[in-house]
Amino acid sequence: xxxxxxxxxxxxxxxxxxxxxxxxxxxxxxxxxxxxxxxxxxxxxxxxxxxxxxxxxxxxxxxxxxxxxxxxxxxxxxxxxxxxxxxxxxxxxxxxxxxxxxxxxxxxxxxxxxxxxxxxxxxxxxxxxxxxxxxxxxxxxxxxxxxxxxxxxxxxxxxxxxxxxxxxxxxxxxxxxxxxxxxxxxxxxxxxxxxxxxxxxxxxxxxxxxxxxxxxxxxxxxxxxxxxxxxxxxxxxxxxxxxxxxxxxxxxxxxxxxxxxxxxxxxxxxxxxxxxxxxxxxxxxxxxxxxxxxxxxxxxxxxxxxxxxxxxxxxxxxxxxxxxxxxxxxxxxxxxxxxxxxxxxxxxxxxxxxxxxxxxxxxxxxxxxxxxxxxxxxxxxxxxxxxxxxxxxxxxxxxxxxxxxxxxxxxxxxxxxxxxxxxxxxxxxxxxxxxxxxxxxxxxxxxxxxxxxxxxxxxx
Ligand code: BES
Ligand code: MN
Ligand code: MN
Numbered sequence: 258x259x260x261x262x263x264x265x266x267x268x269x270x271x272x273x274x275x276x277x278x279x280x281x282x283x284x285x286x287x288x289x290x291x292x293x294x295x296x297x298x299x300x301x302x303x304x305x306x307x308x309x310x311x312x313x314x315x316x317x318x319x320x321x322x323x324x325x326x327x328x329x330x331x332x333x334x335x336x337x338x339x340x341x342x343x344x345x346x347x348x349x350x351x352x353x354x355x356x357x358x359x360x361x362x363x364x365x366x367x368x369x370x371x372x373x374x375x376x377x378x379x380x381x382x383x384x385x386x387x388x389x390x391x392x393x394x395x396x397x398x399x400x401x402x403x404x405x406x407x408x409x410x411x412x413x414x415x416x417x418x419x420x421x422x423x424x425x426x427x428x429x430x431x432x433x434x435x436x437x438x439x440x441x442x443x444x445x446x447x448x449x450x451x452x453x454x455x456x457x458x459x460x461x462x463x464x465x466x467x468x469x470x471x472x473x474x475x476x477x478x479x480x481x482x483x484x485x486x487x488x489x490x491x492x493x494x495x496x497x498x499x500x501x502x503x504x505x506x507x508x509x510x511x512x513x514x515x516x517x518x519x520x521x522x523x524x525x526x527x528x529x530x531x532x533x534x535x536x537x538x539x540x541x542x543x544x545x546x547x548x549x550x551x552x553x554x555x556x557x558x559x560x561x562x563x564x565x566x567x568x569x570x571x572x573x574x575x576x577x578x579x580x581x582x583x584x585x586x587x588x589x590x591x592x593x594x595x596x597x598x599x600x601x602x603x604x605x606x607x608x609x610x611x612x613x614x615x616x617x618x619x620x621x622x623x624x625x626x627x628x629x630x631x632x633x634x635x636x637x638x639x640x641x642x643x644x645x646x647x648x649x650x651x652x653x654x655x656x657x658x659x660x661x662x663x664x665x666x667x668x669x670x671x672x673x674x675x676x677x678x679x680x681x682x683x684x685x686x687x688x689x690x691x692x693x694x695x696x697x698x699x700x701x702x703x704x705x706x707x708x709x710x711x712x713x714x715x716x717x
Pocket of ligand 3: 350379413685686
């Protein structure tokens with residue numbers, strides 16, 4: 258029996274220690290993308306492994322890869338019980354721009370009931386929810402399921418080394434379901450369970466013009482300028498009605514599931530919240546679609562960075578030799594990243610202006626994910642939310658991506674449910690990332706209920 262009074266008492270009693278431990282974890286700058294932090298990422302993996310052992314998780318091991326380490330562990334109580342694999346990532350995004358942080362990104366502080374630090378919500382704080390839920394379960398020997406853990410240090414760079422690891426260790430990681438806390442609730446008043454993730458195709462394009470930077474007076478007008486050309490190419494990626502112009506891109510886009518129409522209608526009222534959160538006056542995009550539809554159910558294309566020519570103080574009159582952009586497309590079911598990469602390649606070939614040499618690099622990507630609301634995984638998550646929040650959650654898709662989720666499904670033949678406790682306003686990937694203490698503690702309280710319900714719904 259799950260004694261929910263005992264559970265909430267445990268959380269209240271140990272709250273300060275939980276927060277202090279999380280602060281210690283957040284202090285380690287585990288930035289995966291920047292080689293400068295390599296040792297810090299390793300230190301975070303070691304901290305994590307040692308904490309897992311400390312709270313009673315068994316067979317904890319650190320697996321080095323060519324990139325950053327993978328940490329696994331488990332608690333097998335009875336092979337006859339269902340097994341849940343918890344996935345999380347202990348790597349974080351770079352902290353810059355540094356100046357915009359009100360307190361340093363790796364010196365966590367608590368202000369107004371929120372903990373501020375890079376990784377607070379994405380994903381160290383959410384990962385830690387699972388360890389603290391485990392700690393309680395182990396303290397009272399309440400294990401309705403076997404639990405396995407896999408924590409990686411490369412999510413923010415596209416998980417390059419995790420798919421082969423999953424294949425190689427499929428037996429060790431075998432499970433009935435995957436449980437992930439790396440997404441947001443709609444709000445504390447409107448709890449949600451994430452049923453969909455968008456996929457991603459990420460590109461870097463280079464336009465090369467003259468062999469070297471040229472005097473723009475001597476040559477300007479006659480010699481193709483790669484920066485002008487790239488601006489034109491990028492502008493051409495969207496039509497006036499907001500649709501992406503890449504041929505056949507929408508062919509594989511599926512309409513919403515019938516169960517989603519009510520939620521889509523409900524979400525229209527959140528268009529305004531998006532404006533407030535982002536500080537823009539108007540929303541753009543595809544005509545006729547709400548913000549929720551655009552960010553969760555439709556593909557989108559964004560330039561993530563572009564550079565060319567002179568960027569220093571003052572002016573310099575040149576035609577730059579090259580121009581560069583990073584851009585990415587968020588994908589929705591049933592688009593496939595491999596197919597979309599081909600479509601983008603063709604589009605670029607067709608639209609490269611004369612005199613320009615274009616090179617396309619495919620950086621990383623992942624396929625979109627969707628979980629049925631009728632699955633035992635969703636039903637268990639929804640029941641757990643209802644137990645703790647006192648109301649049924651909304652089944653929502655998120656616009657974000659966690660590319661490894663489709664690999665987990667394929668390789669381990671298990672559905673993943675995204676039971677996240679962040680908020681979209683947590684400023685993940687931005688300055689002043691934070692995580693509500695209430696969100697953290699409520700997460701800890703919800704997770705044991707998930708196991709309880711999953712044991713009931715699974716395999717029936
Ligand atoms: N946790 C996020 C994904 C996310 C963000 C889910 C917001 C729900 C709401 C994850 O860590 C992330 O940032 N993923 C990247 C993809 C990766 C390949 C860099 C993303 O979505 O940009
Ligand atoms: Mn994340
Ligand atoms: Mn992230």
